[in-house]
Structures are given as C-alpha cells and as structure tokens.
Amino acid sequence: MTLAQRALDRLQAWPDLATGPASCGTGRAVRSVRDEIVHFHSDRDVDLHLTRRAIQRFQYDLGGSSAIRLVPGSRWVTVHLDCDADVDLLLSLVSIALKAHQARTGAEPASECNFRRVTVLPRAVAGEA
Secondary structure, eight states, X not given: OOHHHHHHHHHHTSTTOEEEEOTTSSSEEEEOSSOEEEEEOSSSEEEEEOXXXXXXXXXXXXXXXXXXXXXXXXXXXXXXXXXXXXHHHHHHHHHHHHHHHHHOOSOOOOOOOOTTTOOOOOHHHHTOO
16 A cells, blocks of 8 residues: 555545545545645645645745645645655644634635646655755
C-alpha cells in the first residue's frame, strides 16, 4: 500500500468527509460539505486546500518542512509523502484545513490546486548540490 493510499484510507474513516474525483481532473479528492480539502494526485504527491489566513498563520512552519511546497498566491500546499511522518503531517494539516474552512466567514474565490505547478524532487536529489 502506498503512503497516499494509507492517508486516503485513514481520511475515509473521518466523519463528514466524502471522496470522489478531483475537480482538477487528476486523482481523487476528499471533501467536506463546503469545499474540496485534499487532492491525491499520485502515490506520493498530495495537494491540501488551506485558507489564505491559515497559510499566513503557519507560513514559516510550512516553509520549514522538506515535505511541503508552497506556491506564491495559492491557497493550496503540496505535500510530498516520503515517509510515515509525512502522512501524519498531512493528517494534522487536514484537521487544520477543516477548521479553517469551517471558520471562514466570507466566500473566497475558487482556487485551482497546485497540480502541474509544482515539481517535487526526491529528498536525496533535492539535497544534492
């Protein structure tokens, strides 16, 4: 079982979440009543939909993780699943995303995920100079 499948299986057990095709056309999505929260694009690459406020609040923490890729101006962050700890990180971020979307008072304009906008290199390659 891949890390993405393990994360998807765990999220499917959460109440009030549903799965279906991702709106970007690639992979599976996990959604709440209000929004798509996660897109599983491959065995290792996942896009997570946060609010602008949540990204601003956790920007330094997100930027400090080797598993996270931020795209300027995007409300989606890409999580590269390379180990079990990355799955745990994703699940924690999904919890934050759900709370952020529930607390949102105004409508935010639609936002496309980062698929095809982020290239994630394996950690061994990314660390080489």
